[in-house]
Amino acid sequence: MLSREWRLARHPVGRPADGDVELVEVDVPAPGAGELLVRNRVMSVEPYMRGRMSAGPSYADGYRLGAPMSGHAVGEVVASTVPGVPVGARVLHDLGWRELALVPATEARVLPGLDVPDSSWLGILGLTGLTAYVGLLDVAACRPGETVFVSAAAGAVGLAVAQIAMSRGCTVIGSAGGADKVRFLEADLGLAAAFSYRDGPIRESLADALARAGAEALDVYFDNVGGEQLECALRHMRTGGRIALCGAISTYDATTPVPGPRNLLLMIWRRLRMEGFLVDDHEARRADFERDMAGWLAAGQVRNIETEYKPGVERAFEAFLAMLDGANIGKMVIPLGGAA
């Protein structure tokens, strides 16, 4: 069966460009033993993919030149050699960036029958939600009623962090790129205060947001951004505060190393803890997470917020670049036109 897939043509330097990837038509064979043929319905694009496109080291395996790229997708099984996984089953897997995927059954998860859109499993109920959950509650040990600052708060992980924290009675401050997102965070989602890191000095914007939120200092900083926002957050941490390092999107395109915060001495004076984490280490918490998150969704305490890009696999790289530019609120997802 004919399919189209995106391959890495060369390693991007700085901002990825059109010639770095190519869309190729391929003929996908029938599934072998233990394999599923999946027609992808929806895929997502995410900041960590930028790292995997680079030649240098990253925490995730790099994409190989000439090979199809990978990433999360939800699809429908259209041919199966696997007992117990019938045609029509809905599965989550890692072979996105393509229309048809030959997925080893061991690397596909048949989704439970919750009444949620497919794309939820790429976002709020997926690794995105789990990342927010373990980062906020386990790594940063966030307690009810604390003051939490989350950067890139209108991004997929940031929105999940903000909503989980608010559902636990925390005062939440968020940063985002641009006035529209700030408005969304304050007016629609109800954050205590939000500010744009693009408009005006971050240092003053954060101090001002704290004042508007009626908060003296930060107990928790959930860092998706790194760079200047990390330095400014350190400045306002309360004694005993915790920083969860989840991402550093502000530095991913940098071609020379970005200096760390100039005020690390505050870590000693204020007994701060800073910890990096990868969601892969926290699979043991998935059952807790799915139970809690399904409850929060059902109760309306947390919403699945996403940006749906124009449909079609041919739009996926364009959607990826738009995501890097910050065009999305919540997870950027691309419908791939699989049968409904």
Add this chain to the structure above:
Amino acid sequence: MLSREWRLARHPVGRPADGDVELVEVDVPAPGAGELLVRNRVMSVEPYMRGRMSAGPSYADGYRLGAPMSGHAVGEVVASTVPGVPVGARVLHDLGWRELALVPATEARVLPGLDVPDSSWLGILGLTGLTAYVGLLDVAACRPGETVFVSAAAGAVGLAVAQIAMSRGCTVIGSAGGADKVRFLEADLGLAAAFSYRDGPIRESLADALARAGAEALDVYFDNVGGEQLECALRHMRTGGRIALCGAISTYDATTPVPGPRNLLLMIWRRLRMEGFLVDDHEARRADFERDMAGWLAAGQVRNIETEYKPGVERAFEAFLAMLDGANIGKMVIPLGGAA
């Protein structure tokens, strides 16, 4: 009774200079109710005192202009209004930088009758040892057999860290300022490898030390120094590694903020934890510490290593500057000529 004491005359900018302090002769009255008159036998000078001399914020209260400076000292009670604390008792207190001290009994500790030199209570059995103990075992959660890097390893805290780690079967790498200290650490103390941060690029020296120690990577970094050594240590941390931030002596004299490490992204990729601490928060561990340390000292697993400066209170500021220049191995102590 006549005494001499050091007062802060102006806040040093950059490296402290002679005119920043003055030695003043004072007449000390008889002790009032609840007070002890103590003739100091020995005092110590320490890096954190540099921070207290500055006008800017620090974690410890700043020294006030025109007032005597403070710091740890051990002395003998020569007059007492306090039941249970007789003349002749040996006490530890915080009113160093002077010959005679009027100490509120609530702020003096009558020392237990262990057979150790007075100065041990300023070093290995005092806050120095407790700092090493809680920083290494609690904050960095160091486990037997791990690989530990400690910067300023020939300093008072560094020597305690190195010896505690070795007594637990760890592979210890240390840095120090100069070839003499490196020789002491390797030949006399038996570290797996040591290097001078003054001779050659730190990045290469640390990589070389790891190779000589037969270690692949660091499980723990005990940071007394900050700056470049922190960045180089991050480069070699193993996944799941822990960094205890105890001090940043390399940055204390800086008049402009020192950028943090350029490779903080490794904190995420390798799931690293970095935590600042102050020993004051860990008083609850003092009984455990004194029991363990007394045992290690008695067994010869840990030694009290110190540098005794020329005697006399008039030498104290000179000794402080020499300590900042790194002239000491272990705690820098100044005998004050109290009755033996």
